[in-house]
Amino acid sequence: QVQLAESGGGLVQAGGSLRLSCAASGHTFSNYAMGWFRQAPGKERAFVAAISWSGGSKTYADAVKGRFTISRDNTKNTVYLQMNSLKPEDAAVYYCAAAPGTIARLIQSVDYWGQGTQVTVSS
DSSP: OOEEEEEOOEEEETTOOEEEEEEEESSOGGGEEEEEEEEOTTSOOEEEEEEOTTSOOEEEOTTTTTTEEEEEETTTTEEEEEEOSOOGGGOEEEEEEEEESOHHHHHHOOSEEOOOEEEEEEO
């Protein structure tokens, strides 16, 4: 069992930055691909970014490429999402996600979700 706890959400002006953190516990963190998804009101939960267990492979949704950066520190069991140049359309609840194995496995099926953290972007 893996427990995920997000932090770092909040209110930011358009063009600003936020860094989300996700602390994992309960399992061998380094064997898991980790990622971020988001869900805006009235919309389905959507993939944002993912990182392999080693950190050597990363994948981003087209909407965030060049603005968001995912990283992880396996010594701290933590994954991060640095969000720059935020837009009003980035506003959503952001969820941390984990799955054993590859990024492809994570995107196909998430085994564990965090509780979510709200990101609000004012225009």
